[in-house]
Amino acid sequence: MDLFGVPITALMAQLMIGLVNGCFYAVLSLGLAVIFGMLHVINFTHGAMFMLGALLSWAGLHYFNINYWVMLVMAPLIVGAFGILLERLFLRRVYHLDYLYGLLLTLGLTLIIEGAVRSAYGVSGRPYGPPPIAGVTNLGFLMLPNYRLWVIVASLLVCGATWFMIERTRLGAYLRAATENASLVEAFGVNVPMMVSLTFGFGVALAAFAGVLAAPVMQVSALTGQTLIVIVFAVVVIGGMGSILGTVVTGIGLGLVEALTKVYYPEASSMVMFLVMVLVLMVRPNGLFGGGE
Amino acid sequence: MSAFPSLRTCGYAMLLFALVVAPWAGLYPVLGTKLLCYALFACAFHLLLGYTGLASLGHAAFLGVGGYVAGYGVKMWQLSPELALLAGLGSGALLGVVMGFISIRRSGIYFTMITLALAQMVYFLCVQLPQTGGEDGLQGIDRGRLFGLLDLHDDLTMYYTVLVISVAAFLFIARVVYSPFGQALQAIKDNEPRAVSLGYHPNHYKLIVFTLSAALTGLAGALKAISLGFVTLSDVHWMTSGHALLMTLVGGLGTLSGPVVGALALVTLENKMGALGAGLASLTGFAWFSTLGESVMMIMGIVFVLCVLTFRRGIMGELLSLSRHRPRKTA
Numbered sequence: 078m079d080l081f082g083v084p085i086t087a088l089m090a091q092l093m094i095g096l097v098n099g100c101f102y103a104v105l106s107l108g109l110a111v112i113f114g115m116l117h118v119i120n121f122t123h124g125a126m127f128m129l130g131a132l133l134s135w136a137g138l139h140y141f142n143i144n145y146w147v148m149l150v151m152a153p154l155i156v157g158a159f160g161i162l163l164e165r166l167f168l169r170r171v172y173h174l175d176y177l178y179g180l181l182l183t184l185g186l187t188l189i190i191e192g193a194v195r196s197a198y199g200v201s202g203r204p205y206g207p208p209p210i211a212g213v214t215n216l217g218f219l220m221l222p223n224y225r226l227w228v229i230v231a232s233l234l235v236c237g238a239t240w241f242m243i244e245r246t247r248l249g250a251y252l253r254a255a256t257e258n259a260s261l262v263e264a265f266g267v268n269v270p271m272m273v274s275l276t277f278g279f280g281v282a283l284a285a286f287a288g289v290l291a292a293p294v295m296q297v298s299a300l301t302g303q304t305l306i307v308i309v310f311a312v313v314v315i316g317g318m319g320s321i322l323g324t325v326v327t328g329i330g331l332g333l334v335e336a337l338t339k340v341y342y343p344e345a346s347s348m349v350m351f352l353v354m355v356l357v358l359m360v361r362p363n364g365l366f367g368g369g370e
Numbered sequence: 371m372s373a374f375p376s377l378r379t380c381g382y383a384m385l386l387f388a389l390v391v392a393p394w395a396g397l398y399p400v401l402g403t404k405l406l407c408y409a410l411f412a413c414a415f416h417l418l419l420g421y422t423g424l425a426s427l428g429h430a431a432f433l434g435v436g437g438y439v440a441g442y443g444v445k446m447w448q449l450s451p452e453l454a455l456l457a458g459l460g461s462g463a464l465l466g467v468v469m470g471f472i473s474i475r476r477s478g479i480y481f482t483m484i485t486l487a488l489a490q491m492v493y494f495l496c497v498q499l500p501q502t503g504g505e506d507g508l509q510g511i512d513r514g515r516l517f518g519l520l521d522l523h524d525d526l527t528m529y530y531t532v533l534v535i536s537v538a539a540f541l542f543i544a545r546v547v548y549s550p551f552g553q554a555l556q557a558i559k560d561n562e563p564r565a566v567s568l569g570y571h572p573n574h575y576k577l578i579v580f581t582l583s584a585a586l587t588g589l590a591g592a593l594k595a596i597s598l599g600f601v602t603l604s605d606v607h608w609m610t611s612g613h614a615l616l617m618t619l620v621g622g623l624g625t626l627s628g629p630v631v632g633a634l635a636l637v638t639l640e641n642k643m644g645a646l647g648a649g650l651a652s653l654t655g656f657a658w659f660s661t662l663g664e665s666v667m668m669i670m671g672i673v674f675v676l677c678v679l680t681f682r683r684g685i686m687g688e689l690l691s692l693s694r695h696r697p698r699k700t701a
Contacts, residue, residue, distance in 0.1 A: 119479050170679055176479050177425050178678050181619060184612055185674025192668030307490045307608065310483040314476075344498055351491035355472055358484065362475045 083340050089219040091336045097225050097294065099332020100232035101127075101287045103325040105305065106312040107236055108283035110324050111243070113313075114256045115276040118168060118179035122160075123309060124302025125190040126281040129156050130288025131297035132194060135203050145209035145293070152289045157282030164277040169270075187302070195299040202296030209293065228290050235286060240321045252276065311354045316366050323366025382627065389533055399525035400598070401641060403532050407594040408617065408637050410536045412629035414586035415614040417543050420624050421552060422579055423559045424477070427611040428469055428485030429587050431492035432462040434606030436588030437595035441508040442501055444596065451514045451522060455535070455592045462588015463581055465492070470580030474573055486608055493606045507602035511595055528597050535593060539586055544626055546582065555579055616670065619677050622684025631685050636673070640666055 105123060112120045133152040137143035143151070163186060171178040208224035215221075243249040255262040255269050263269045291297060308331075316327030331350050339346040357365060389406075393399045415429050436458035443449035443457045473484040496502045503509070513522035522528045546552050558565040558572045565572055595601045604610065613636070621632025643666060677684070683691065 113479075119483065167675065167679065174682075178682070180425070180479070180482065181615065181674055182678040184615075185671045185678065188612075188667050188671025188674060190671075192665055192671055195667065196665050303609070307486055311487040311490075314480060314483050314487065347494040347497075348491050351487045354484070354487055358472055358475060 081341065086219050088340055091340045092333060093219065093221055093225060095333045095336020095339075096329065097228050097332070098335065099329035100229050101291055101305075101328075102309060102312050102332055103236055103328030104232050104283055104287040104290075105309045106316065106324050106328050107239060107321060108280035109309055109313055110318040110321070111239070111283075112277055112280035113318050115252065115273055116164075116168065116172065116179070117176065118171075118183065119176070119310075120277075120280065121180060121183035121306060122163070122187045122190065123281065123284050124304075124306030125187045126156055126160065126284035126302075127288040127291070127305060128194065128297055128299065128302040129159070129190065130285030131292040131295070131301075132198070132203075132288075133285070134289040134292045135205055135297075138205070139203075145289075149286070149289050153282035153285040156285035156288075157278040160281035161274045161278040164274050168277065169273075187306075191299055191302060198299060200299055202298040202301070204296065205293045207293075224293060228294070231290060232287070235283065236321070236325045239283070240325075243321065308350060311350045315350075315354050315357045315364055317364030319364075320366045323364075327365060385627070385630070386537070393526055393529055399529040402529050403525075403597040404594070405634055405637050406529075406532045406536045407590050407597065408613075409630045409633040410539055410593065411587055411590040412614050412617040412621070412633040413540055413543055414583050414590060415611075416618045416623075416629040417546065417586065418580060418583040419615075419618060420628075421547055421555045421559065422576055424474070424576065424580070425482050425615065426473075426485040426580075426583075427482050427608055427615070428473070428489035428492075429584070429614050430606050430608055430610035431469070431489040432465055432584040432587035433591040433594070433610060434496060434601065434603075435465055435492065436462040436591030437601035437605055438496065438502050438508065438591075439588075440592035441511040441595040441601045444511050444514065445508065450518065451516050451596055454514075454596060455589060458592020458595070459585050459589040462591065463585035465588070466581040466584020467577070470577045470584065474576045474580060486611070489606075489608055489611060493603070493608070496603060496606045502601075502603075505603065507600055508595070509600050511599045511601070513596055513599070522596070532593055532597055535589070539589065540630070543586070546579075547626065551575070551578075613670075616674055616677070618684075620673065620681075620684055622686030622688070622690070623682075625684070625686040625690060628684050628686040635685065636670075639669075639673075643669060 105127060109120055109123050112118065112123075130152045133155060134145065134148040137148040137151070138145065167182055167186065168179065171182055208222070210224045210227050212223045213220045214223055214226060241249075243252060251262060251267050252272065255267065255272055259269050288297065295301070312328050312331055313324070315331070316323045318324065331353065334353060335346055335349055338349040345352075389402075392402055411429070411433055415426070419425050439461040440449075440454040440458035443454045444451070449457065469485065469488045472488060473481055476484060497504060513528060515521050516531055520527055520531065522531060547555075554565070554570055555575055557568070558570060558575055562572055591601075591605065594605070617632035617636050618629050619632065620635055621630065622628030681688070
């Protein structure tokens with residue numbers, strides 16, 4: 078069976094890969110949006126944090142023989158703690174300044190992190206070895222590796238949990254209130270600076286989580302983050318940073334669009350998301366799900 | 371503008387004098403040419419950032435495309451250098467109109483992200499188009515003879531040509547900034563709703579200055595391509611835009627001469643890093659220092675962070691505030 082000259086099984090296989098990539102985009106842009114909402118800083122280090130998550134997972138396996146499942150919990154915790162440290166040491170000092178300085182500071186931190194990893198490990202990716210979940214599931218129309226299925230499920234679960242935490246819990250209510258008016262919330266006795274640190278830690282932990290998920294299926298190298306961060310920015314511009322659901326839907330949607338382009342017009346596959354961004358900006362300057370600025 | 375116009379004029383005269391005599395005082399002319407190209411790049415970048423507050427991370431696209439067009443013109447159509455420079459300028463302007471039209475619809479952080487994404491698109495285009503030579507880039511671009519008279523193969527002639535063009539571009543930028551147009555830009559930057567209520571169309575002004583900035587960046591790219599003889603993908607990579615931002619910041623945001631000083635400082639630092647590292651290694655006995663030359667990226671990151679945390683006014687900003695405060699103390 079063919080669809081516009083492409084066998085349907087090949088198309089489906091590409092779409093599944095697109096879905097997996099879309100999940101990474103969704104988790105990454107979610108973390109970026111959460112951080113932006115609270116700190117009003119566009120976190121350039123996000124791509125580097127993704128890379129650190131993947132690197133930690135690889136290093137854990139190869140140096141200390143710590144298995145994937147432990148690293149899936151530990152790597153986000155380590156990166157999250159690292160993020161809190163960075164927030165306390167550096168980011169905290171630029172909140173009162175123009176947004177430009179937050180951008181510059183995180184860009185500088187990115188260069189330091191990626192430069193350090195590059196001088197230690199070089200620029201080529203490290204092969205992770207076989208994914209921790211073996212086997213394939215036959216869905217009738219395609220054979221789906223179980224690991225990819227797990228990536229999709231895990232990403233959606235994490236996005237859902239984040240949504241629940243922010244929209245349905247007391248902590249989330251504090252967070253949303255502090256986003257609106259930090260000084261008022263502080264007047265009620267909530268420790269806002271602590272919350273800001275934790276938000277940053279949580280956001281970069283999400284990036285690291287995506288990194289661990291990606292390690293077995295993507296060759297993550299020191300500079301992977303540099304390409305990824307621009308894609309994530311495009312996702313955020315297209316979706317608008319207002320809603321969690323919007324961010325997740327945009328991320329997954331773009332992953333699928335990228336995959337479709339790979340099937341029908343591979344030359345444009347690395348450019349298509351930016352084209353989508355241009356089109357969206359023409360029609361809706363505030364993004365698909367964004368309100369006013 | 372300043373309380374000490376004579377001091378300012380003296381500063382410019384000294385800088386210009388230093389640049390004119392530099393090749394005779396031991397500056398390698400090719401390095402000097404590179405310094406000037408980056409200084410022009412930083413000035414063009416700063417025309418947008420300093421006077422509209424729009425921080426673009428897309429300027430690498432103009433630099434790279436300007437270079438590619440000039441280089442391709444020289445190699446394939448045997449363009450003379452002046453025509454190749456014009457082609458670089460024009461292609462920068464053209465790309466600037468398109469990217470500006472799309473990106474000025476948003477401001478602040480979104481503007482930055484949109485310019486970055488658009489530039490990334492240009493980057494991937496350059497990776498794939500056969501005309502750019504892909505990963506190899508364009509190599510062996512001939513310098514030719516300027517107006518059929520000046521033989522640019524001589525490094526000194528090349529240096530002085532680039533110097534004349536850069537100074538002309540700098541004067542042009544100064545003219546723009548102090549013109550009524552520049553004042554309107556300043557007004558829009560300071561208070562956009564108020565400028566609108568006074569009858570200005572901010573988006574027209576932003577698009578014009580974006581295009582000017584892109585055109586001058588294209589010129590810088592073309593100059594760089596012709597004088598160094600090659601263009602590579604790293605010119606189009608967004609990290610190059612980050613470099614322009616860093617040069618501006620190190621030199622001093624909002625000062626006309628800041629980008630020049632920042633570019634001179636950073637390119638020199640980058641070039642001398644290896645020698646500096648080796649020197650430190652032999653001086654202190656730490657072998658680690660000799661690896662400094664390979665970790666340019668990390669050093670740049672550290673400069674970024676230090677600048678943002680401790681040195682936000684930049685070199686020229688600090689100097690200016692010194693020259694403003696000292697007389698008050700003594701009087």
